[in-house]
Amino acid sequence: MAFPYGEKVLEHFRNPRNVGRIEDADGKATEGSAACGDMVAVYIKVNQDTQMLDDIKFESYGCASNIATGSIITEMAKGKTLAAAKQITWQEASDELGGLPALKAHCSVLAVEGLRAAIRNYEEKHGLVTDREPTTVEIITKRLRHVMNPLRGLDVVRTDLIKKIEFNDGVVRIVADLPPDHQFASVIRADIAEKIEPLWDVKEVTIDFEG
Amino acid sequence: MFGTTIYFDNSAASRLDERVLEAMTPYFFERYAVATSEFGYSMGIEAREGLEQARSSLAGRIGGFAEDFVFTSGSTESSNMALKGVALALGDKKGKHLITSRIEDFPVLNTAAALGRQGFAITFLDVDADGLVDPADVQKAIRGDTILVSIQHANQEIGTVQDIETIAGICREKEVLFHTDATHTFARVPLDVGEVPVDLATVACHTIHGPRGIGGLYVRPGTPLAKWMDGGYQEFNRRAGVEDIPSAVGFAAAAELVTVEENEALRGTRNRLLDRVLQEIPYTTLNGHRTRRTPQNANVTFHYVEGESITLQLDMRGFAVSTGSACFSKSLEASHVIMGIGGDHERAHGSVRFSLGRFNREEDVDGVVNAIGEVVRELRAISPLTPAEKEN
Numbered sequence: 001m002a003f004p005y006g007e008k009v010l011e012h013f014r015n016p017r018n019v020g021r022i023e024d025a026d027g028k029a030t031e032g033s034a035a036c037g038d039m040v041a042v043y044i045k046v047n048q049d050t051q052m053l054d055d056i057k058f059e060s061y062g063c064a065s066n067i068a069t070g071s072i073i074t075e076m077a078k079g080k081t082l083a084a085a086k087q088i089t090w091q092e093a094s095d096e097l098g099g100l101p102a103l104k105a106h107c108s109v110l111a112v113e114g115l116r117a118a119i120r121n122y123e124e125k126h127g128l129v130t131d132r133e134p135t136t137v138e139i140i141t142k143r144l145r146h147v148m149n150p151l152r153g154l155d156v157v158r159t160d161l162i163k164k165i166e167f168n169d170g171v172v173r174i175v176a177d178l179p180p181d182h183q184f185a186s187v188i189r190a191d192i193a194e195k196i197e198p199l200w201d202v203k204e205v206t207i208d209f210e211g
Numbered sequence: 212m213f214g215t216t217i218y219f220d221n222s223a224a225s226r227l228d229e230r231v232l233e234a235m236t237p238y239f240f241e242r243y244a245v246a247t248s249e250f251g252y253s254m255g256i257e258a259r260e261g262l263e264q265a266r267s268s269l270a271g272r273i274g275g276f277a278e279d280f281v282f283t284s285g286s287t288e289s290s291n292m293a294l295k296g297v298a299l300a301l302g303d304k305k306g307k308h309l310i311t312s313r314i315e316d317f318p319v320l321n322t323a324a325a326l327g328r329q330g331f332a333i334t335f336l337d338v339d340a341d342g343l344v345d346p347a348d349v350q351k352a353i354r355g356d357t358i359l360v361s362i363q364h365a366n367q368e369i370g371t372v373q374d375i376e377t378i379a380g381i382c383r384e385k386e387v388l389f390h391t392d393a394t395h396t397f398a399r400v401p402l403d404v405g406e407v408p409v410d411l412a413t414v415a416c417h418t419i420h421g422p423r424g425i426g427g428l429y430v431r432p433g434t435p436l437a438k439w440m441d442g443g444y445q446e447f448n449r450r451a452g453v454e455d456i457p458s459a460v461g462f463a464a465a466a467e468l469v470t471v472e473e474n475e476a477l478r479g480t481r482n483r484l485l486d487r488v489l490q491e492i493p494y495t496t497l498n499g500h501r502t503r504r505t506p507q508n509a510n511v512t513f514h515y516v517e518g519e520s521i522t523l524q525l526d527m528r529g530f531a532v533s534t535g536s537a538c539f540s541k542s543l544e545a546s547h548v549i550m551g552i553g554g555d556h557e558r559a560h561g562s563v564r565f566s567l568g569r570f571n572r573e574e575d576v577d578g579v580v581n582a583i584g585e586v587v588r589e590l591r592a593i594s595p596l597t598p599a600e601k602e603n
Contacts, residue, residue: 003526013523019593034596035556037517037537037545041595059595063519063536067593150537150556151544183550 005064006098013064018074020057027122031114033194035150035187038062038107040070042114046122051082058114062107065100069108072096073115082119088112106154113146135199137165140172143199147191150184161188163210170203172196180209217575218531221418221507221568222367222395227461228420228569234464235422238457246445246454262456265463272466273393273412274403275429281446282459285426286394289413290318290361292428292439292450293390297359297411298326299437301388306356307331312344314551316367318413319392323361336362341500342371342552346378353385364393364412365400368535368548368564369499370508372400376407383408388434394418394426395505398469399477410434418507420569421465425458468569477567478506480576484565485509487580492587498549498562509565510535512549512558513583515597516590521563524586530579535562557596 003010022028022043032039039062045055056078058070073093077085090112094100100108123129133139141157149159156162156176164175174192178185189207196205218226238261246262247255263277270280283289294309311323313335327333334352338344344362353360360382365372375391382389390411393402397414404412411434415426430436430449442451488511489495498510513521518534525532535546537560545559554562565579591597 003523005523010523010527013520014527016593030595034560037556037560039595059593061515061594061596062517064523066517067520187556 004101005068008098009064009068009100012068012071012097016060016067016071018057018071018078019059021059022055022057027118027125029114029117029121031117031146032062032110032148033191034061035191038066038110040066040110040114042111042118044118044122046082053077053080053082053085058111062110063104065104065108066110068097069093069100069111070114073111077115082122086116086119088115106148132200135167135201137167139199140165140167140196143195144192147188147195150187156188170201172202172205174205174207176207176209176211178209178211182209182211185209216529216531217571217578219565219567219571219579220531220533222564222566223533224417224423225420225568226570227422228465228468230468231421231461231464235457235461238460242456246456258456261460262454265459268463269414269427269466270429272398273414273429274405278447279430279432281428281430281449282454283426283428283450284424285417286316286392286413286415287318289415289426289428290390290392291322292436293411293413294319294322294326294359294361295439296436297388297390298331299439300435301358302331305358308334308354308357310334310336310349310352310357310360312336312338312362314338314342314366314548315361315363316392316394319361319363320547338551340553341503342366342369342548343500343503344373344378346374346381349378350381353381353387357387359388359390361390361392364391364396364402365505366499366548367395368546369510369552370395370505371500372396372503372505375409379408395508398466399474399505399507404429404431411436416462416465418566419465419469422458422461425455425462427462473569474506480571480573481506481509481567484576484580485511487576488583491580492584496558498552498554507567509567510562512554512562513587514557514561515594516587517560518563520590521583521586524590525579525582528582528586530582532579533564535564536560
């Protein structure tokens with residue numbers, strides 16, 4: 001048989017490790033959205049004394065590379081300190097799996113983002129984030145790199161969908177290069193709002209479609 | 212291992228029937244000459260007879276005459292020829308407006324879009340939740356400068372069969388040409404151009420156990436159609452290039468092997484598959500019309516799970532199906548058909564098409580239904596979208 005993935009990817013896809021929910025999680029996060037076709041939820045339990053990941057679980061709505069990456073990254077992170085777990089990259093996860101198709105990078109990177117976001121969630125809840133950086137256009141751009149352009153399967157920044165980003169007095173204005181009545185406009189709008197609104201000093205997000 | 216895969220992707224491409232190969236073989240090894248004129252040498256005359264017999268049989272299948280049937284390299288070329296040929300012939304004379312639907316297959320959809328970039332105005336009609344074009348919408352969309360309406364006979368993904376009888380009638384009344392892409396209905400759903408005023412019809416045989424790389428375009432006599440690919444004078448000077456006679460013969464043989472009985476049997480098997488899936492697996496949605504549907508097509512969305520994961524899991528269990536999920540496609544775009552019938556991305560991503568063929572057995576249907584039930588249960592168990600009370 002000629003499967004589109006390597007053996008280790010298929011093995012993790014078939015028997016994913018650390019699957020499920022942790023009801024009393026110390027940190028949790030969801031990356032991606034149903035609209036993009038891939039979504040990962042990551043739940044962590046942290047040992048308060050050692051700052052180590054005692055337990056980690058994930059759920060996936062996604063393709064094989066998404067599921068396999070969720071599986072491998074939870075295996076890699078378990079037992080590591082938060083600081084070390086945060087450093088795990090997509091490349092390391094991909095290498096551990098024996099390689100992932102480049103076309104599927106955007107599906108699998110979500111698991112890595114999910115882990116980092118869950119750790120950030122824990123840190124925010126436990127007052128471990130001391131330096132609250134003021135929002136800048138650069139920070140907004142960085143966050144927009146996690147919003148998928150469903151037309152291309154890559155993020156909205158890389159695919160030049162974002163024409164303009166403005167930030168004044170807590171108000172973010174984003175202009176997307178897409179007609180307002182485009183089939184994906186509402187999905188992209190919701191995704192952008194979800195990523196930008198949580199920034200601590202952002203009061204309002206407006207997204208205009210001018211394509 | 213491939214020999215044991217149970218194949219439910221017949222609408223993409225299908226296994227050749229041995230009897231088709233048998234019909235084709237002499238045209239590779241004995242009657243391999245080019246089709247000469249009636250005054251040519253004997254081998255060429257024999258080859259030409261094979262070609263013309265095939266043409267006559269295929270044209271007859273849709274109630275047309277042999278001289279109105281042009282061989283092409285497949286559906287894509289046929290639909291390009293129809294749309295671009297009419298656009299070239301009438302663009303400067305009558306007008307630059309074409310009408311089609313949002314859920315056409317890519318040959319029509321993207322040819323229309325390409326004409327749109329060349330200064331033609333294109334109306335893409337919406338369809339209802341079952342995928343049907345409302346003939347009244349066609350009537351309303353026709354303008355003074357409309358030169359062609361192109362509405363598929365049936366949909367490639369969800370199998371919905373359009374009311375082209377009414378639509379073609381409207382076009383005839385308004386004196387606008389009508390093309391239909393009949394790729395997924397040819398030999399499976401009756402079409403008689405003697406009864407229905409279709410001016411152009413795209414047909415092919417890659418889904419009915421014939422060779423790929425061959426197709427046909429029915430052209431009603433008198434239809435203004437410019438030649439868009441230049442070269443020799445083959446195919447009534449409509450389509451240049453040395454004729455692929457073995458494939459043309461195979462095309463006719465494949466069509467002749469499809470019987471009314473086979474189509475009814477397929478419909479029965481398909482209904483059994485749909486009934487079992489929709490009754491036994493929770494949180495499923497039928498895509499396409501329940502009854503106005505090609506006999507070979509079933510398309511269902513399995514909510515809370517993603518299609519590429521389903522297809523890969525099924526592949527590992529020995530079943531081949533396809534999905535409208537973005538992750539499965541080369542373009543990474545979700546199915547425009549599922550989106551077109553008002554579905555959201557989640558519905559497209561979880562959609563699975565089962566397209567049946569001659570070589571599927573009744574027990575294969577039970578096999579795939581059992582397997583997909585298991586796969587969907589497993590994937591739902593790890594999906595964050597599955598509401599807790601809906602697990603298992």
